Amino acid sequence: MVDIQWPRVLTEEQLLQLDRYRSLLVDWNERMNLTAITEEEEVYVKHFYDSLAVLTVSQWQEVAKTGTRVIDVGTGAGFPGIPLAIVESNMEFVLCDALQKRITFLQAVKDELGLQNVTFVHARSEDLARNPAYRGQFDIVVSRAVARLNILMELMCPFLRPGGRGFSYKGPGFDDERKDGERAAAKLRAKLMDAHTYLLPKSMGSRTIVVFEQSAPVPETYPRKAGVPQRKPL
């Protein structure tokens, strides 16, 4: 295990779950492409710490309580969804990805770690957001490394209830995306609230979490058909 100062004090069980997750990630990565990051310290910092960085953001703390519903759009190998589900164990998580093989891996992680508060959906988010069981049903939506902010807003916002919050994990280049993101947010009846920049431990760089809030239901015309948000960003 790597010794780092976590955004929140973790229990022994949570630390063991993270370590088991790392082993599974490295193991399965030999058979399927899950991550380019496999060195232990880097997995801990760039995947686990980064996923958990949102725990220090006040807009997260305001909505995070027992039963809070969270969806992770484009979770890939489970980031940020799995580390968050381990630590926020009284909240409910849905992890969505367009690739079935990633979901197969995540199901194995869930079983091995004994996670009770996570379910998975194999779908493109544009399609899933048309399903009434998912549209407007979440208190929180998260997404990391999936698309530019103006595209991402159309993929994320439709899952939020009015008053719900979105957290988009970005690299250092966020400033280029801000203006386009704000324009897209306005069309979707959301509003950018904050951009929270933080340093990763072990001098592994800086990241930004962009926070937004859903003011009213997303207009029925959004999201457009699968693929259109990427081809013709708002």
Ligand SMILES: C[S@@+](CC[C@H](N)C(=O)[O-])C[C@H]1O[C@@H](n2cnc3c(N)ncnc32)[C@H](O)[C@@H]1O
């Ligand atoms: C670069 S990976 C990032 C994965 C993970 N969030 C992370 O930070 O490591 C992007 C993931 O988003 C998924 N994805 C891209 N567009 C999507 C969409 N419209 N709906 C669902 N998943 C999508 C891809 O299948 C891929 O697993």
